[in-house]
Amino acid sequence: MRKIKTIIKKEWMQVFKNKMVLFSTLFLPLFFTALPLVILGVMGGESAAEGLTGEMPVEFIKICPAGMNAAECSQVFIVTQFMLLFMMMPLIIPVSIAAYSIVGEKTTRSLEPLLATPITTFELLVGKNLAAATPAILATWLGFAVYALGAYIIVDSPQVLKALFNPMWLIAVIVVGPLMAILSVNFSLIVSSRVTDPRVAEQLSAIVILPLLLVFFAQISGIILINQQMVLLMGLILIGLDVLVLYLAVRLFQRENILTRWK
Amino acid sequence: MIHTENLTKKFQTTLAVDRLTLDVQSGEVFGFLGPNGAGKTTTVRLLCSLIAPTEGRAVVNGFTVGHQDQQIRRSVGILTETPGLYDNLSAEYNLQIYANLYEVADPAGQVEKYLRMLGLWDRRQDEAGTFSKGMKQKLAIARALLHEPNILFLDEPTAGLDPESARLVRDFVSELRSEGRTIFLCTHNLDEADRLCDRIAVFKTRMLVMDTPDRLRAQVFGRRVVFHLLHATPELADQARQAPNVKTVQLVDNKLVLEIDNPDENNPQVIRHLVNAGAEIQYVGELRRSLEDVYLQLVRNAE
Numbered sequence: 070m071r072k073i074k075t076i077i078k079k080e081w082m083q084v085f086k087n088k089m090v091l092f093s094t095l096f097l098p099l100f101f102t103a104l105p106l107v108i109l110g111v112m113g114g115e116s117a118a119e120g121l122t123g124e125m126p127v128e129f130i131k132i133c134p135a136g137m138n139a140a141e142c143s144q145v146f147i148v149t150q151f152m153l154l155f156m157m158m159p160l161i162i163p164v165s166i167a168a169y170s171i172v173g174e175k176t177t178r179s180l181e182p183l184l185a186t187p188i189t190t191f192e193l194l195v196g197k198n199l200a201a202a203t204p205a206i207l208a209t210w211l212g213f214a215v216y217a218l219g220a221y222i223i224v225d226s227p228q229v230l231k232a233l234f235n236p237m238w239l240i241a242v243i244v245v246g247p248l249m250a251i252l253s254v255n256f257s258l259i260v261s262s263r264v265t266d267p268r269v270a271e272q273l274s275a276i277v278i279l280p281l282l283l284v285f286f287a288q289i290s291g292i293i294l295i296n297q298q299m300v301l302l303m304g305l306i307l308i309g310l311d312v313l314v315l316y317l318a319v320r321l322f323q324r325e326n327i328l329t330r331w332k
Numbered sequence: 333m334i335h336t337e338n339l340t341k342k343f344q345t346t347l348a349v350d351r352l353t354l355d356v357q358s359g360e361v362f363g364f365l366g367p368n369g370a371g372k373t374t375t376v377r378l379l380c381s382l383i384a385p386t387e388g389r390a391v392v393n394g395f396t397v398g399h400q401d402q403q404i405r406r407s408v409g410i411l412t413e414t415p416g417l418y419d420n421l422s423a424e425y426n427l428q429i430y431a432n433l434y435e436v437a438d439p440a441g442q443v444e445k446y447l448r449m450l451g452l453w454d455r456r457q458d459e460a461g462t463f464s465k466g467m468k469q470k471l472a473i474a475r476a477l478l479h480e481p482n483i484l485f486l487d488e489p490t491a492g493l494d495p496e497s498a499r500l501v502r503d504f505v506s507e508l509r510s511e512g513r514t515i516f517l518c519t520h521n522l523d524e525a526d527r528l529c530d531r532i533a534v535f536k537t538r539m540l541v542m543d544t545p546d547r548l549r550a551q552v553f554g555r556r557v558v559f560h561l562l563h564a565t566p567e568l569a570d571q572a573r574q575a576p577n578v579k580t581v582q583l584v585d586n587k588l589v590l591e592i593d594n595p596d597e598n599n600p601q602v603i604r605h606l607v608n609a610g611a612e613i614q615y616v617g618e619l620r621r622s623l624e625d626v627y628l629q630l631v632r633n634a635e
Contacts, residue, residue: 071435082425177416177418178412178416181416182475182476185380185412186433187405187435328383329383
């Protein structure tokens with residue numbers, strides 16, 4: 070545990086000494102928190118909202134709780150769409166940090182002395198994973214808390230607030246989001262340990278965002294509608310995937326190749 | 333402390349280390365010499381359990397490479413070819429990281445001990461990236477020693493350093509030897525190897541030769557004795573050729589350079605012979621070839 074903690078602290082000290090990295094970590098949660106609040110504020114009026122319902126997917130309008138008017142339904146729509154952003158945030162934020170973490174050490178030649186210590190591959194990767202995923206998860210949770218508080222102030226309707234604090238979304242943000250973060254970081258670590266150029270690592274790591282983007286667009290276009298069962302299923306699948314990808318990351322981390330492929 | 337038997341490493345079609353067999357004794361400074369690409373760094377990586385051998389066996393500090401890798405990594409220190417420091421972290425924090433990774437009992441105490449010992453204590457809060465090359469090298473040496481390993485692998489410890497820094501590092505290595513640590517020193521600096529090493533191995537994918545520097549000189553060039561005479565003449569050179577146990581004679585200015593079998597025993601006889609022949613001997617000494625000559629000769633022979 071001491072070694073894992075050491076790796077986490079080292080990564081944070083290195084990463085957050087770079088002001089631009091700190092800014093890029095904080096920017097996305099700030100933006101994703103402010104944007105829905107602004108839209109909720111601007112479009113919360115009944116007349117504007119009535120216009121919106123016409124553009125909503127039919128499937129979505131159908132599930133608006135009975136007795137909810139068009140304005141409230143629009144607000145529920147907005148709230149629901151942006152909840153997906155809070156699931157995406159922990160997936161996107163840590164990717165660049167994780168993608169750089171192994172290949173970056175390779176290029177600065179600090180990986181060899183690190184691998185010469187008695188640290189195991191599992192300890193190294195778990196340390197690097199938690200170092201990249203934890204700030205993203207915390208930033209997401211903080212953003213969500215600010216978003217929830219802002220929405221509570223802006224939104225009048227108890228039914229909209231009920232939709233906002235729907236247990237399904239709370240599970241999505243509090244449980245599924247972090248599981249996604251761990252998955253994306255593990256995937257990025259695999260990429261980072263297999264390539265020799267940090268730019269390639271970042272580009273390839275971005276692939277992990279695609280499946281969630283598909284879910285996002287599918288929900289906006291009404292092809293699917295995320296419900297409680299789907300979130301629980303996602304959670305269960307992600308737990309399995311996290312374990313599997315961590316196992317793969319450890320297996321694919323070949324010290325010898327990493328050291329000898331150095332130019 | 334280090335024992336290898338037919339240790340071999342192949343990278344796909346490239347043979348990097350070919351059937352290396354050696355023994356390094358406790359407390360010995362062992363020089364590992366060879367040209368670029370000879371496989372020195374690969375050998376160090378094998379012995380530090382960073383990479384696995386293709387064939388053969390290596391035992392380091394009683395632990396077998398490929399089977400007890402964690403124990404080996406815990407018990408040896410390594411100075412890699414490049415310092416590999418975290419440039420945006422302080423010197424002190426750079427060491428603290430490694431003290432924790434090596435699970436040192438008193439990390440702060442060990443960090444302070446080595447920062448002071450290497451004269452970096454006053455700069456401990458400065459980022460490692462602001463250090464000169466020599467200071468970075470010293471910091472990397474401190475990092476390799478934090479867990480008090482009894483075997484230390486130093487890969488080109490003075491490469492690229494100015495003479496003053498190189499000397500500081502060399503003095504420090506001597507100090508480590510006096511503490512009884514075993515040091516495996518890879519270097520291109522033959523003068524350094526000559527001064528520091530008890531034994532050296534000349535290596536180019538395979539072991540070319542391994543012995544003490546003096547024995548290697550004798551092995552490669554034979555032992556030559558220089559007689560400084562008041563007046564060296566061709567006649568005296570002819571007389572010298574007839575002396576017992578003399579293999580070759582060269583006349584250079586007022587000197588006779590003689591290759592003699594076992595000069596420790598036979599020199600008095602040769603001196604008597606030359607004096608009887610009328611030579612006025614000013615002084616006698618052994619011609620000491622540089623280790624560079626020995627090394628170049630061996631590498632040339634290998635080619």
